[in-house]
Amino acid sequence: MELISLITLVILIVAGGxxxxxxxxxxxxxxxxxxxxxxxxxxxxxxxxxxxAGLTGLITAASMTGQAWYLVALAGAVGAMLMMGIxxxxxxxxxxxxxxxxxxxxxxxxxxxxxxxxxxxxxxxxEGHGVPTxxxxxxxxxxxxxxxxxxxxxxxxxxxxxxSPVLSGVNATAAAGLAAxxxxxxxxxxxxAASYNIGGTIEGFHDPKxxxxxxxxxxxxxxxxxxxxxVILMLGxx
Amino acid sequence: xxESNLLNQNNLLxxxxxxxxxxxxxSGISTIGGLISCLGGIxxxxxGADAIRRxxxxxxxxxVPSIGYMSLGIATVGSIAGLTAVLAFPALGxxxxxxxxxxxxxTMIIGACMGLVAVxxxxxxxxxxxxxxxxxxxxxxxxxxxxxxxxxxxxAAADILNYVVAPGFIALFYIMNCMAIQHPYNACLGPNExxxxxxxxxxxxxxxxxxxxxxxxxxxxxxVPALLIVIVGLCGWYVSFKAFLKASYEAAASVxxxxxxxxxxx
Numbered sequence: 001m002e003l004i005s006l007i008t009l010v011i012l013i014v015a016g017g018x019x020x021x022x023x024x025x026x027x028x029x030x031x032x033x034x035x036x037x038x039x040x041x042x043x044x045x046x047x048x049x050x051x052x053a054g055l056t057g058l059i060t061a062a063s064m065t066g067q068a069w070y071l072v073a074l075a076g077a078v079g080a081m082l083m084m085g086i087x088x089x090x091x092x093x094x095x096x097x098x099x100x101x102x103x104x105x106x107x108x109x110x111x112x113x114x115x116x117x118x119x120x121x122x123x124x125x126x127e128g129h130g131v132p133t134x135x136x137x138x139x140x141x142x143x144x145x146x147x148x149x150x151x152x153x154x155x156x157x158x159x160x161x162x163x164s165p166v167l168s169g170v171n172a173t174a175a176a177g178l179a180a181x182x183x184x185x186x187x188x189x190x191x192x193a194a195s196y197n198i199g200g201t202i203e204g205f206h207d208p209k210x211x212x213x214x215x216x217x218x219x220x221x222x223x224x225x226x227x228x229x230x231v232i233l234m235l236g237x238x
Numbered sequence: 239x240x241e242s243n244l245l246n247q248n249n250l251l252x253x254x255x256x257x258x259x260x261x262x263x264x265s266g267i268s269t270i271g272g273l274i275s276c277l278g279g280i281x282x283x284x285x286g287a288d289a290i291r292r293x294x295x296x297x298x299x300x301x302v303p304s305i306g307y308m309s310l311g312i313a314t315v316g317s318i319a320g321l322t323a324v325l326a327f328p329a330l331g332x333x334x335x336x337x338x339x340x341x342x343x344x345t346m347i348i349g350a351c352m353g354l355v356a357v358x359x360x361x362x363x364x365x366x367x368x369x370x371x372x373x374x375x376x377x378x379x380x381x382x383x384x385x386x387x388x389x390x391x392x393x394a395a396a397d398i399l400n401y402v403v404a405p406g407f408i409a410l411f412y413i414m415n416c417m418a419i420q421h422p423y424n425a426c427l428g429p430n431e432x433x434x435x436x437x438x439x440x441x442x443x444x445x446x447x448x449x450x451x452x453x454x455x456x457x458x459x460x461x462v463p464a465l466l467i468v469i470v471g472l473c474g475w476y477v478s479f480k481a482f483l484k485a486s487y488e489a490a491a492s493v494x495x496x497x498x499x500x501x502x503x504x
Contacts, residue, residue, distance in 0.1 A: 031301070032301075045300055045301035045303065045304055046300055046301075046304060047300070047301065047303050047304040047307045047308075048303070051307070164326070165325075165326070166322050166325045166326045166395075167399065169396060170396055170399045170400050170404065171399070171400045171404035173404045173405075174399045174400065174403050174404040177403040177404050177405070177406055177408065177409075178318065178399070178403050180406075180409065181314050181318075181403065181408045181409055181412065182314065182315055182318070184311065184314070184409065184412065185310070185311035185312070185313075185314040185315045185412075186311065186315065187311070188307045188308050188310070188311035189308055189311045189312060189315075189352065192300065192304045192305065192307060192308035192311075193308075193352070193355065193356070193360070195300045195304055196298070196299070196300060196304075196356050196360050196362055197360045199299045199300075200298075200299040200300045200301070215359060215360060215361075216360075218359055219355045219356075219359045219360055222351070222355050222359070223351065223352060223355055226348055226351045227315055227348065230315050230316060230319040230344060230348060231315070231319070233319045233323045233326065233327075233344070234315075234318055234319035234322050234323065234326065235322070235326055236325070236326025236327060
């Protein structure tokens with residue numbers, strides 16, 4: 001293992017971690033209140049949304065194993081965006097046709113994208129409901145970043161593991177398995193760090209909490225760096 | 239809440255670490271090695287569930303499962319690094335026998351970094367955040383290693399890579415152990431949550447995870463050791479789940495008979 005690939009590994013893992021941590025800030029996480037349609041966003045926690053979209057992204061990224069880094073990252077992004085889009089769409093079906101509410105944001109009085117009024121449609125006493133257009137677009141951007149980040153981490157660990165002397169004597173699929181589980185681990189570390197930073201719920205890039213993103217990115221960068229050091233310890237190369 | 243603990247947190251820590259490590263080290267014994275290893279994993283899961291219970295009672299703001307998933311993420315990176323570091327660095331070759339301890343230490347270091355980042359950079363206000371993140375990650379690491387050694391028939395890195403990581407069982411252990419560790423407090427939290435009831439639930443989820451590990455162990459460990467794990471796991475699940483149900487009925491009875499919700503202790 002040459003020195004340059006070690007540096008590339010660290011850069012790719014940290015860049016991937018930053019993309020994941022930053023991406024989570026875009027995703028409309030509504031938490032328990034949204035599950036009762038009393039807050040905007042998808043009614044579950046960050047860990048669940050990240051698991052759904054991120055793991056789908058990792059599967060599509062893994063289908064590109066062996067390709068160039070941007071193809072792996074792109075495949076991850078497409079998978080995660082697709083899954084996040086479907087999640088938000090189906091959540092909206094449930095909110096609109098099941099609960100009977102109009103998607104409305106509480107953090108913006110006018111939707112920045114469609115320019116439609118939000119306040120008149122917001123039920124008094126609630127923090128908005130459903131997934132309005134701005135949140136949907138924000139969620140897709142978040143999934144793009146998260147999926148691409150997961151793909152980058154997968155690419156980095158997989159290409160490092162395939163060349164590692166540690167895996168020379170074992171089953172050939174161990175490298176892909178190791179890369180997958182390590183990228184899942186790094187994905188969750190970063191997404192939960194970001195989720196701690198936003199304090200559980202956020203509507204998207206128009207939410208005032210979005211301004212906390214620099215701290216979230218710093219936390220993700222540090223944790224990804226720590227993880228990268230342990231990946232080097234895992235696979236050797238110094 | 240902390241006053242009503244029947245079991246001391248340090249005793250549970252010792253139970254988890256010692257039980258887990260003894261289980262992993264004895265996993266190489268023929269026939270009953272896997273069973274002992276799984277029982278060690280159960281000690282670790284009960285310890286982890288108690289640590290989750292302590293930290294999540296402060297209110298994480300992100301739901302109880304989030305810290306479970308994160309800790310398992312830390313644990314998979316740390317544990318595999320601990321196991322394979324002896325292969326990756328020939329200078330550490332003499333430490334092969336200490337691989338599980340190395341895995342635990344690596345995991346705890348990453349856990350401590352995460353706890354410090356959460357407190358110092360993100361600014362979380364939970365005083366026991368660092369300690370509990372370290373504990374949950376350590377418990378997750380021991381439980382993953384214990385179940386993996388039960389399947390692979392020992393804690394040698396090459397065996398675990400071949401029989402647990404390559405077929406993808408490691409992903410199952412990730413989610414399954416996360417559920418076993420975070421579910422008990424997530425299910426029991428509320429005004430009259432109490433330690434013994436939550437830990438009974440933890441024992442039942444841990445035995446259930448052990449049963450599934452037994453089924454996985456059929457792939458490599460052989461029929462008799464695998465069946466032993468399944469049978470002991472199912473018996474343990476039956477006993478612990480029955481105890482958990484009984485405790486739940488008893489706790490519910492006080493509400494039912496008096497009609498009053500128990501006082502919330504803050």
